[in-house]
Amino acid sequence: MELVYEMVKTIFMALSVFEIYLLVKIFQTCSYKIYNALYITQTMKKYFLFFQLIPLFTFAQTDAIDQLLEDKINMESENPVHHILLSIKSPSFEYHKAFGTPSSGHIKESRFRIASSTKLFVSTIVLQLAEEKKLHLKDKTSQYLKDLQGVQFEELHIYQGKSYSNDITIEQLLSHRSGLADIFSDKEEAFFNLLLANPQKQYSPQSILALYYQLGLNKAPHFTPNKGWYYSDMNYVLLGLIIEQIQEATLANVIRKRILEPLSMKDTFFEFYEPAPQPYPSINQYVGTINFSEINTSFDWSGGGLVSTNKDLSIFIKALFNQELINKKSLKKMTNVKFTKENENRYGLGMDESTYNGNIYYGHYGFYGTYIGYSPKSKTVISYCISQATPSFSVYKMINEVLELLSE
Numbered sequence: 001m002e003l004v005y006e007m008v009k010t011i012f013m014a015l016s017v018f019e020i021y022l023l024v025k026i027f028q029t030c031s032y033k034i035y036n037a038l039y040i041t042q043t044m045k046k047y048f049l050f051f052q053l054i055p056l057f058t059f060a061q062t063d064a065i066d067q068l069l070e071d072k073i074n075m076e077s078e079n080p081v082h083h084i085l086l087s088i089k090s091p092s093f094e095y096h097k098a099f100g101t102p103s104s105g106h107i108k109e110s111r112f113r114i115a116s117s118t119k120l121f122v123s124t125i126v127l128q129l130a131e132e133k134k135l136h137l138k139d140k141t142s143q144y145l146k147d148l149q150g151v152q153f154e155e156l157h158i159y160q161g162k163s164y165s166n167d168i169t170i171e172q173l174l175s176h177r178s179g180l181a182d183i184f185s186d187k188e189e190a191f192f193n194l195l196l197a198n199p200q201k202q203y204s205p206q207s208i209l210a211l212y213y214q215l216g217l218n219k220a221p222h223f224t225p226n227k228g229w230y231y232s233d234m235n236y237v238l239l240g241l242i243i244e245q246i247q248e249a250t251l252a253n254v255i256r257k258r259i260l261e262p263l264s265m266k267d268t269f270f271e272f273y274e275p276a277p278q279p280y281p282s283i284n285q286y287v288g289t290i291n292f293s294e295i296n297t298s299f300d301w302s303g304g305g306l307v308s309t310n311k312d313l314s315i316f317i318k319a320l321f322n323q324e325l326i327n328k329k330s331l332k333k334m335t336n337v338k339f340t341k342e343n344e345n346r347y348g349l350g351m352d353e354s355t356y357n358g359n360i361y362y363g364h365y366g367f368y369g370t371y372i373g374y375s376p377k378s379k380t381v382i383s384y385c386i387s388q389a390t391p392s393f394s395v396y397k398m399i400n401e402v403l404e405l406l407s408e
Contacts, residue, residue, distance in 0.1 A: 061405050062095070068401060069099050072386075072393060083283040083387040085110060086402070087310035090380035093406045096310070100283065100387070109311055111267055111282040112385040113297065115304040115366030117313070121255055122239055122302050123174050123350025124320060127330040128258060134246050137171040137333070137349075144242045150206040151241070156180070158219045167225040170242065173235040174349040175338070178225050181217040182232035183208075183299075190215060195295065202272065203298040205244075208237055211299075229340040229347065233303030236350075240302025250274075251302055259325065263315050268308040272298035282307070285368040287389040292368065304367065310383040313372040317363060317381055321374050335362050356382065356396075357403035369395060 069084050083100030098110065129135045135144075142165065146153045156165040157180060164179070172178040183191055194211075195201075203211075212218060212234060222230040240251045247254045252270035260268050269276055284293040298305070308316075319325055326334070337346035337353040345352040354361045354373060361382060363373025369386030386395050 061408060065095060065402050065405050066097065066099075068398065068405075069097070072391075072398065073099055073101075074392075075101060077392055079288055079388055079390045079392045080286060081386060081388045081391055082286070083110070083385070085112065085283070085310055085387075086384045086399075087314055088380065088382050088402065088406065089314060090378055090406075095402070095406060109267065109281070109309045111280065111307050111309050112370065112387070113271065113285055113293075113300075113304075113366070113368055114306050114308050114313065114370050114372070114385075115300065115368050116233075117364045117366040117370055117372050118300070118302065118304045118306040119236055119350045120320070120364045120372070121259055121306060121316070122236055122243070122251075123334060124325050125243055125254060125258055126170065126174060126239060127326045127334060127349070129243070129246060131327060131330055135170060135242070137169070137174070139170050140166060141168045141170060141173065141238055141242065142166045144245050145238060148241060148245065150209055152209075152213065152218075155213070155218050157221050157225070159221045159224050164221070164224050168238075169225070170239070171349070172225050173239050175229075175347060176231050176235055176340075177227075177229055178232070178235055179221040179223040179228065179230060180232045180234045180238075181212075181220045181222065182230070182234060183212055183215065183217060184233060185231070186217060186220060187215045195299075199295045201296060201298075203296075203301065205237060205241055205301060208299055208301060212237075229338075229344075231340075231347075233300075236303040237301060243302075255306070259316065263319050263324075265308070265312040265315055268306060268312045268316075270305055271307045272296060273301070273305065276307070283385070283387055285385070285387045285389075287368070292389075310385070313383045314381045317372050317374045317383075321362075321376060337362075357400055357407065371395075371399075 069086065072081055072084060074081050083098065085098045087096045088094070089096070126135070130137055142153060145151050153165055154163055157163065157168060157178070159179065168178045168180075191211075217234070222228060243254055244251055250273065252273040255270060256274070259265070266277060282293070284291050286292060321331065323331060334349045334351050337348040337351070340347050345354055347353070348362070350364070351362050352364060354363070356375070359375040359378045359380065361373035361375045361380075363371060363382075365371050367389050369388050369391060370384065372383045374381050382399065384399065
């Protein structure tokens with residue numbers, strides 16, 4: 001009898017919430033006939049009644065999560081949250097919903113800018129190229145960029161009056177250990193002033209580099225290569241250029257051919273660098289009260305230019321950890337996270353480490369309140385978009401609360 005119970009439990013664990021709901025509804029519809037007509041033991045009756053109660057617990061949990069997320073929607077604060085899109089899937093539970101203003105239509109598969117989660121895609125392609133022997137992680141970046149027009153490679157990294165540009169490796173770019181300064185954090189005020197003065201400017205990789213030099217950031221690195229950790233999008237601008245040099249194609253095309261098309265990620269595209277798929281339902285994303293969805297963010301490029309959905313991002317992260325995109329050795333390099341600095345997550349090659357509800361997740365956060373991550377231990381995928389770069393509540397705490405409710 002215990003064997004039968006374990007078999008039934010295994011089946012239920014493999015079902016989604018909706019599938020369990022339908023199955024239990026069938027049980028409940030026929031309950032009196034089955035219960036009275038069949039000869040069953042007291043133990044089996046207990047199991048039968050247990051399965052009838054499943055939806056009571058399941059939907060109580062779902063309702064509690066729904067309420068938690070709906071309470072975070074606030075369009076009146078200084079940091080308004082207009083939309084929350086959340087997808088969590090594990091072998092034992094699944095939650096996939098969207099909340100927001102009426103304009104969102106509560107579309108679960110609305111697209112959103114994933115910002116720095118784009119770095120996962122770029123690092124994956126670099127590791128693919130390494131597997132194909134088209135580059136080596138220890139290669140100096142000068143090997144690929146020294147003669148590229150607009151890079152001014154010798155002037156790229158000037159520390160205390162001396163150039164260290166030729167010391168930077170591909171691996172250091174991937175792990176943010178080059179020392180290069182960042183346009184968005186080191187010159188935040190100057191950059192935002194330029195951006196708001198011309199919010200529809202179309203950037204290119206070359207104009208991003210030109211802005212880097214215009215702001216004098218080449219002479220303001222934080223340390224010599226491999227002597228510390230500092231998060232800088234400039235690392236990924238250079239990686240994007242290296243990929244284009246090796247592949248002799250645009251980065252948008254390389255991402256599409258190597259990742260999006262093989263995985264049938266039909267709702268993901270490189271915004272401002274390739275046409276958007278149609279139809280194109282999307283949510284608005286804010287920085288404080290500024291609607292950044294109305295701004296041309298082509299400056300993000302290889303550091304954060306992709307638009308996607310929770311569904312597509314879940315497909316990508318699962319494929320990555322199932323070694324459909326890179327092999328086991330490359331994945332190990334990617335997840336080999338190391339100390340960064342105080343109060344920062346450990347970081348590997350284009351991937352950071354977070355802990356949610358006691359489980360370690362590997363993935364990446366994005367500027368507009370986005371995240372995609374996977375826990376190898378619990379086999380759980382988390383993907384979300386909060387639609388606000390500076391929410392007035394702790395997103396980390398909120399996700400932990402959701403996971404706790406789901407695991408009850």
